[in-house]
Amino acid sequence: MSTAAISPARQTMRRMAQNTSVLFGGVLVLLVVLMALLAPYLGTRDPAGISPKDRNQPPGYETTVRDRDTGQRVSVEYRLGTDTLGRDVYSRVVYGARISLIVGVSVAAIAIVIGMAIGVLAGYVRWLDGIIMRVMDGLMAIPAILLAIAVVSLFSAGLLSVIIAIVVPEVPRVVRLVRSIVLSIREEPYVEAAITAGTRTPTLLVRHVLPNTIAPLIVQGTFIVASAIIVEAILSFLGIGIPPEIPTWGNIMAEGRSVFQLHPHNILYPGIILAITVLAVNMLGDGLRDTLDPRFAKRV
Amino acid sequence: MDQKYVLEVSGLTVSLPKNADRPNAVEDISFTVAPGEIVCVVGESGSGKSVTASAVMGLLPDALRPTGGRTLLEGEDTLKAEKSRLRDLRGTRMAMIFQEPMTALNPVTRVGEQIAEMLEIHTSMTAAERRSRAIETMDAVHLPDPEKMVDAFPHQLSGGQRQRIMIAMALVLDPALLIADEPTTALDVTTQAQILKLIKEMQERRGTGVLFITHDFGVVAEIADRIVVMQHGRIVEYGDRDDVLRRPKAPYTQMLMASVPSMTPPERSAKTGETAVEVKALNKVYGKTGWLSKQRIVHAVKDVDLMLRKGETLGIVGESGSGKSTVARCIARLIDPTSGSISLHGTEIATISQAQLRPHRRKVQIVFQDPYRSLNPRRTIGQSLIEAPVNFGMPEAQALQMARDLMELVGLSGDALERYPHQFSGGQRQRICIARALAVEPEVLIADEAVSALDVSVQAQVLKLLDDIRVKYNLAMLFITHDLRVAAQICDRLIVMQKGVIVEHGPTRKVYQEPQHPYTRLLLDAAPGQGMTFGAEIAPAAAQGN
C-alpha cells in the first residue's frame, strides 16, 4: 500500500498524457481551433468578397487589386484559388472552421445535456422508462440524416436550425447510453450501501451514479462532435444547410460542384481539411475512450 | 507406458511481465504425478497454482513465458514441444477441465458435438462413430438419458451436468493426465460432492493421473493422494496427504489449516436479548406476465418467518437459488417484499414508503460479498465512512473523528481516510465496509456472503472481527452464507433454506448434530473434508454469550 492518496482522476490524467491517439488527435484539434480563432489574421481576403473577373482561378493565382484606403494597386495571392464567384477559397476554408466547430461543439453540448436529463429520468423513474424508451425507439427508427433533413426543411435555413436538426437524432443515443449506465450502476453494492446509509435520491444520483456517466459522455460527446461536423457539411453540401453566402466547408464544396471536373480544388481542399478535422476528433475520441473509460468502451 | 510418472515437473519457472509486483509467477516448481494418483496443488489467490497448470498444457497467456525447468508428460517436455505436437498431445495424452462449467462450453454448439469434436481432431472416426462414442462417454459419467442429452445445448443443462460433459470430453480419449483447475469452485456444495466422486471414480477406473488445482482444504482432504502447497509462486510444502494435513511442517501450511473453520459448532448458550427483527410470512415474487412478454414467475421467497435477537447471530444457509440473499435484501429494504411483515423493533417496515423508511434506514446496515464493488472507487475512504452519519445529522468534524476511531477498531490506520479504495486489499476493504456499517450505530447488521470472496486466511480474520463487534455493540447479526464451515463457527442459530422455503431452523449445534430435514442432512454430508479437524473455533468469544 502506497502512503500517498492517489485519486483515480489523477491516474486517468496520467494515462491520457501517455496515449498517442489523445496527443496526436488533441494537437490536430487544437490547430483547427486556433485556425478558427485566428481566422481574421490567417485569412488573406474577405471570405465573402466577390470578384467576378477572378472567377474559377487555380491555387496560387496572383493578381493585383486596388486598395480601398490608399487607392494603390497591391498584389494579392489566392493560395487555394477562387470559386465560381471569384471568392478566395483559402480565406473561406479558414473561416469555415468556425462554423464546423460551433456546430460540432454546440450539438454535442446540447445533445448531452438533454440526453442526460432524459436518460436519468428513464433510468430512475420506473413508470417513465417505458414511455421514454418507446419514444426514443421511434426517433432512432428514422435514419439520422433524414431526420435532420426533415427538421431543417421546416425552418428557414440558418445556423440554429442546422444545430437543432443535428441535435434531434443524437439525443436518443445519449439517452440510451446514460440510461444503461444508470441501470447498471444502481445495482452496484456501493450504491446499495449508500441507500442503506439513508442518502436521498438526488444526492445519490449526483454523488454515486452520475460521476460514472462523465467519462462515457466525454467520449460519446467527442464522437458526436465528429459526426455533427460531417452532417453539417453534408446538409450544406446538399444545399439545405447553412445559407450559401456563409463560408462553411460544405458550402464551399457545394459551390465547387458545378465546375468540379475543370476546377477540382474547390472540393478537394475543403474536403481534405474537413477529413483531417474529423479524423483528429475521432482519434481524440478513440484515445479518450481507451484511457478514460475502458469498461464502457464497447458501448460507444 | 513404462514411465514411472505421467507428469514430472522440475524447476519450472514462469516469468511475469516487467512491471508486475514480483519477477516470476512461479519459481522453481518441482513435483510429480504418478499414474492413478491425485496430486492437489493448493494455495490462495496469487499463489501461481493455475499458472503451473496452464504451463503444462502450453496454454499460458502470451504475457507469461516459461524461463526455466521442464514439464515432462510421459517423458516428453511440453515446454519445448512444437505447437503442432502440443496440439496432438492435448486431448490425447493430457486433458483439462476448468472452473466455470457455465462458460467453458461453447454456447451455440450441441454438447454431443463438443465431445465429438475431440474425436474429430485426434481420430479418423466417422461422424456416426463419433456420436455413439460421445453417447457412451456421457453414459460413463452418469449423465441421465445420454441418447437425448447428446443433442442438447449447454444452456439446457445444469451446472453439474455441464461439468460432467467437460469431464466426458476430457476423458473420451483416455489421456494419461487430467488437469482439473478448480473444477468444483463454482458449483453448489451438493453438486461439488458428486463431481468429486465422479473424478475419483474415473481416475481409479482408468488409472489416470490427476493434477487437481484448488484453494479449498476441504476438497483437498476429500480427494488428494499427495499435496503441493504454494505461496507467492513457490512451493512451501510437498508431501503425502496425511503428512501435510495432519502434521504440516511449513508455518504457512499450519496457518492455512488453522484458518479453515471447523465443521463442529462450538457450544453456545441461547441468547436472550430483546427482539431486534421479526419477519412474518415474507414473500417475494419476481416477474409478471403480459400479453407481449412471456416472463417466468419466480417465487424467490415463500412464507418465511424468522426472528432475531440483539446480540445474536442468526445464519441463513442454502445453495444458489435458495432465496437466502433475497430475504436479507428484503429486510434491508433494498428490494420491496411482495407480501408479509418485517418488524424492526416494533416498527413495521415491509410496506412503508421510501420517505417514511428513511429514518429507520440507520438501524439496518449491510456488508456485501464483493469487496471490490462495495466502495465507490471515486470517493475517499473518509467520504464513504462519513456519508451515513452526516445524512443522519452528525456534524462533519465529529463524523470524521468517529470514522478515524472506527478505522482503528477494524484494525486499520486512522490516517488512511484520505486514501482511495484501490489502495487497499480485498480484506482491508471488507474491514472498511464493516466500519462504514458501524458508523450509524445500527441495531441489525446483515453480512451477505461477506467473507465468501476472501482467501481463507483473511476470511478467518474478518470473521473474528465480525464476531467481536457483535459482542461489543450487542448487534443482531444476520449472516447469509453458503459455507457450512463458516456458519458452524459464527452462528448461534441457523436457518436452512431450499428453493425459497425454510426447511430447518434451530440452534446451530443442534442442526449440525441432529439434522431433521433430509435436505439439511444432504448439505452436511456434502461438505468436503469431514474427517479432518481443521483450525477449530474461529471465535472463542462467541461461546460465552452475553
Add this chain to the structure above:
Amino acid sequence: MASYLLRRVLATIPVMLLVALFIFLLLRLTPGDPATIIAGDFANERQIAEIRENLGLDKPIFSQFFVWLGNILQGDFGESFFYKKEVSELIAARLEPTLSLSLLTIVLTVAIAVPLGTLAAYKQGSWIDRGIMGFSVLGFSLPVFVIGYALIYVFSVQLGWLPVQGYQRIADGVGGWLYRLILPATALSVIFVAFIARMTRTSVLEVLGEDYVRTARAKGQTETRVLMRHALRNAAVPIVTVIGLSFAVLIGGVVVTESVFTIPGLGLLTVEAVLARDYPTIQAVILLFSFIYVLINLIIDVSYTLLDPRIRY
C-alpha cells in the same frame, strides 16, 4: 417460435406509429399555416383553401393524423406539389437505383469488413491489426461525398476508366449497371467497411477471451478452426446486429451518394423534395426509409434465433 414471430412483428407497430406521428407532427409544427407553406410563395387564396381542405386542416389534429395514416395504409401518400404526380408513383419509379446501390454496398461491405475485422482481432496488437484499425478510423472520418469526389477525380477525370455519374437500369444489361454503380458503391462502402470491421474486431476479441475458446485450445483444436468454428460462430450475433444498425447510416449515405453521382433514386428525390419544399414527398420518403430500417432490424432480431440457440421465445 410462431408466437415469438407474431409478438415481434406486433411490437414494431407502436414504433412505426410513433415514427408516423413524428413525421406528421413535424409538418404541423411548421411555424405558420402549413397550407400556405405547402402551396408555396406563388399560390393564390383558392389554392390554399383547396390544400387546406385536402389535408383536412379544418379538423382536430388527431383526426387529421388518422385520416393521413389511413390514406398511407391504402398506399395513398398524396400528390407531390412539385412533380404534380402521385407520390407513390414517384417512389416506385425511383426505387430500383436506390435498392441496387444499397445492396451492392452491403455485399461489398460484408465481404470486406468481416474478414478484415476478424483478422485484426486474431492478430491483435500486430502491425496488421494497427493497420486495419488505422484505416478504420480514417474511413470513419472521411465524409462520403469527399470520398466520392476523390474517386471521381482519380478514376473518371484523370484515368477516364469509369463514368462520372449516372445510372443504367439492370434490365438494360448487368454489365452497364455494374459499370456505373461500382464507383458510388465503393465510395459509400468505405465508411461501412470501417465501422463493421471495427465492430467485428471488438466482438471477435471478446469471444476469443471466453472460456470455451480456451476449452477448444485445450482440446488440441487448430487455431484456424478455433477462430472459425468457435469464435466467429459466437460473434455472429453482435456482428449481425451492427450490420442491421448501420443500415441507418447507409440510408443517410445513399442520399449523399446519389446526389454526388446524380443517380436518380430515392435519395436524390429526397434532396429535390426538400429543396422544393415538397412536403408530401418528404413525408413519404422518410416514412418509407424508416419502415425499411425497422423491417431490416426485425428480420435481424428474428435471425438471432437461428444464430444462437439460447434465444428461444
